[in-house]
Amino acid sequence: MEMTKEEFKKELQQRLKEKYAMDINDASSQELYNVLGSVVKAYYSDAWSNTWKDYLEDGQKQAYYFSIEFLPGKMLKSNLLNMGILETVEAGLADLGVSLDELAQVEQDMALGNGGLGRLASCFMDSIASCGLPGNGNGIRYDYGLFKQRFVDGYQVELPDEWLRNGNTWEVRKESKAVDVLFGGNVYLAEDTDGQLRPVYEGARRLRAVPYDTAVLGYQNHLVNTLRLWSVEIPESEEDHYRSIEDRRAFEDLTAVLYPDDSNERGRQTRLWQEYFFVSAGVQSIIRYYLRLNKPLDVLNEYVAIHINDTHPALCIPEMMRILMDEHGMSWEKAFNVTVKVMSYTNHTIMAEALEKWPVALMKENLPRMYQIIEELDRRFVNELTICYPENPELIQRTRIIQNEQVHMAHLAIICSHSTNGVAKLHSDLLKEVVLHDFYQLFPERFNNKTNGIAQRRWLQLANPKLSKVLDQTIGTTWRKTPGDLKLLQNYVEDQTVLDQLAEAKKSNKQRLASYIEETTGITVSPEAIFDVQIKRLHAYKRQLLNLLHILKLYFDLKDDPKKVQESRLFIFGAKAAPSYTYAKSIIKAINEVANLINNDPDINGRIKVVFLENYNVHLAELIIPAADVSEQISLASKEASGTSNMKLMLNGAITLATLDGANVEIRDAVGDDNVVIFGMTEREVYQYYERQDYVAKDYYDQSPVLQRILNAFVDGTIPNIYFEGREIFDSLLKHNDEYFVLRDFDAYVKAQEKIDGLYRDQHHWQQMSLMNIANAGRFSADDTMMRYAEEIWHIEPVEQYSKKKG
Structure with missing residues (x-):
């Protein structure tokens, strides 16, 4: 026009x-x-x-x-x-x-x-x-x-x-x-x-x-x-x-x-x-x-x-x-x-x-x-x-x-x-x-x-103009109409200049989000930290709770050993719970109270920050996704139909930390095992538990002093102001036998997070992984999906x- x-x-x-x-x-x-x-x-x-x-x-x-x-x-x-x-x-x-x-x-x-x-x-x-x-x-x-x-x-x-x-x-x-x-x-x-x-x-x-x-x-x-x-x-x-x-x-x-x-x-x-x-x-x-x-x-x-x-x-x-x-x-x-x-x-x-x-x-x-x-x-x-x-x-x-x-x-x-x-x-x-x-x-x-797809015009061209400019200068502009042309970026995986430009675009987006967080919550966060993001509807099967248990582990580790070597982390949540879904709302309350506990603890000195951003919507997603370093896709294998936040975050260079659920399987296939971090049970293992009916969550609790300390924190006053909510969460895992296998996957998730920590320390390699994710995201264009529906x-x-x- x-x-x-x-x-x-x-x-x-x-x-x-x-x-x-x-x-x-x-x-x-x-x-x-x-x-x-x-x-x-x-x-x-x-x-x-x-x-x-x-x-x-x-x-x-x-x-x-x-x-x-x-x-x-x-x-x-x-x-x-x-x-x-x-x-x-x-x-x-x-x-x-x-x-x-x-x-x-x-x-x-x-x-x-x-x-x-x-x-x-x-x-x-x-x-x-x-x-x-x-x-x-x-x-x-x-x-x-x-x-x-x-x-x-x-x-x-x-x-x-x-x-x-x-x-x-x-x-x-x-x-x-x-x-x-x-x-x-x-x-x-x-x-x-x-x-x-x-x-x-x-x-x-x-x-x-x-x-x-x-x-x-x-x-x-x-x-x-x-x-x-x-x-x-x-x-x-x-x-x-x-x-x-x-x-x-x-x-x-x-x-x-x-x-x-x-x-x-x-x-x-x-x-x-x-x-x-x-x-x-x-x-x-x-x-x-x-x-x-x-x-x-x-x-x-x-x-x-x-x-x-x-x-x-x-x-x-x-x-x-x-x-x-x-x-x-x-x-x-x-x-x-x-x-x-x-x-x-x-x-x-x-x-x-x-x-x-x-x-x-x-x-x-x-x-x-x-x-x-x-x-x-x-x-x-x-x-x-x-x-x-x-x-x-x-x-x-x-x-x-x-x-x-x-x-x-x-x-x-x-x-x-x-x-x-x-x-x-x-x-x-x-x-x-x-x-x-x-x-x-x-x-x-x-x-x-x-397989679902995303409108890459909104989630890259509009949401991330900094990255879009780097792509234009590096591989030309054809990717704007033909997302498959993002593949051309793979040719630059050893080009330090391009890697630096991608890193600079990410840093700029992190600074923008950090400013928004401070303006809206009063919490000061460092753009140098790993921005670890879980943004999706609050539902038990999506396992925001697993994320929270790991955050508590990191917190207790630092309390026990303030000199522990660990990359600074900013954990970002964005999610709404259905008004009548009381369990999901209890998890929101728990996350917010853990955030208050950690963010205000002088012993932690800002090495962990937790932010739950209010009123998650499309506009907020456009701020968060370009700034993300880690894409949390940790639903129980066999429960998520597809997911699309995984595709949006991948497109913007975040590293996917995931179970083999939904489209995570195809993301792994697209980028290769070396450019994602996979953990947890497969869908086959989940269904085997269903068939045998032999999962006993309390066994994991009884055998793990780490889990005991974390779960007890919900009911012993360690996490303040969650008397009822903490008991509900504690009972859901132990008395009601942990419907979504949070405790079964906990150790594997901790190891996956430790791997993320180590990978982030090698910034050159991290930027290469990020580049490979961007380069292979064209596969998840909604344009291609719609042409398949049409034909x-x-x-x-x-x-x-x-x-x-x-x-």
Whole structure:
């Protein structure tokens, strides 16, 4: 998108006068940000409109990515980068005495996700557009982000994340595209005048789904896709049904927050309503668009692919069936055939207990038509299996959609789609061999792997301009469009000048993060220390607790021997715990109290510092990741589906300290054993414990004076202010037998950390390892991942390629 610096300055000043009737010097940062956003939108609006028109006119097949979470982060700089005008705008603002970085601080994170699932969806949206692919996102426009995390006396406190308080510059409300969604009531089938059975709805609640569209810009390719987020409103015809405060609140909760507390009946109902709301609205919108192509519905799969990102959007399946049968008179057999060809599903969990299930009674009451269709899907599936496997009733029972008065959403997604993929090689293998083995036996052709990837534009070009500049000077700029070209950096592994430049970029990023830490926490940290980083959702299987036990060991070692040779360490945590996850919140409290203990102990003299940064989000990740020396990826082998922080940290030159879990296996394969530090049990060893059921955590405690001292610290007052939390953690490891094998892996983890210490002492070798990680990170580009989805699952083509073929 061509634009000179002078043209930009003139446009900005003119719009500022039109919008606020003021000059640059009189405007606040918020006002300047709003105006800059409107200028940027004006620049891409034609491309956005033209992209949509081209899709409609060409009838090219499109993919629709359904996800209950999206974590786009801040979009100003990303949009400027993808438009190719980042440097022009930065220079133009500087001429006017304005800092682009300061304006970017004004923008609120679009924190519409909980962690990896939402960030992955946003990376994928960026890559779909940047690969020139026809694809759009579909989700919920939550009034509040997940929550704003604050620490009070070391405890996590959840505050509302009012991300829309000053509006959202990037969204466009599309009232004309609104649709109605029905909930509750009673549904029965009755013959119409043609003798066909049609559903009759009685007493259903009708809500209005209004889309807010956000442009997703491809990287310097003039293609602009759409992320459509749905917000709920009350239709005028339904106003009388929502007179009481309680009714209003129930309606408002529908798109208020992500993952409302499901520990009570009302919370569970809200979650189910949320899932159906954005699914129904999205599928209705897709069908309405498709009908404009004037194509018959029985070839829908030739023009539309719908992707179910985890099980939350699995209601896409019965909703598609409902629309095809109830609204367009298609037979069950044809509707099912079309639906299977349209739908594909990504599984994001290995843990069977995390696979989503809904009580039959709850679904019957709230989504009666959906339940009727699911019940019939289940009945027909059981009948088919009974014919094919009459001798194996156990298989039928294990795989059916409805069992034990619960609807199994993963079963629904697998049975009624044409593709099920895992998100790392290990994960996909475990799905086939263990978690979903029955389904793999039934549908082997449907299972495949698509290892996750990251949008390297954001996580390198935007987050780490210092490193990006070194790369440009060393290997040229082709890596910016073709991440695989980072491989060229391997040619410089013996070049001391390049190694020094990489080290200088890392040091600068560490100084930037150290300044942020001091400003926000008051804790002074040394950029010379090893920055040891664990940033991910707080969950027991991710084993932040293992990290904490090791920190305590280092602390006790230094207390016993202040002269011990040990590299200075800064341990950085960033994580939110789900509001109802009390155990995770106890671990947060414990980490914060250990931090207070160590950071204020004069005997330690700053050789260990522990910092837990509040409110971890995309923007904070962009500060932490470029500064990291060590990437903690220490989940119990077999529990993490993939992980993507491992890829982001690797890309920025951190050394991965990891178990062989998720995509860590592929990171090791990419960089070689000499450039990662691996420890702990393999997934096979974990499953052997499960089979034998002979793990006794207390044996490790009884046999290790080191572990005794560390664990006793949680209950004997050594760590202050954790009387209840310390006991909970102590009991989880010993009384409840350490579900995630923290004690089993502790010694191996300590040895791995000692290896890290030794490697860091040899800075030349450390920089070589860092270089090799950067050079091999192109393998984990979301661009490559999306091209595999496009070719192997969705069967869509890049726009230019399609146009040439058509021409």
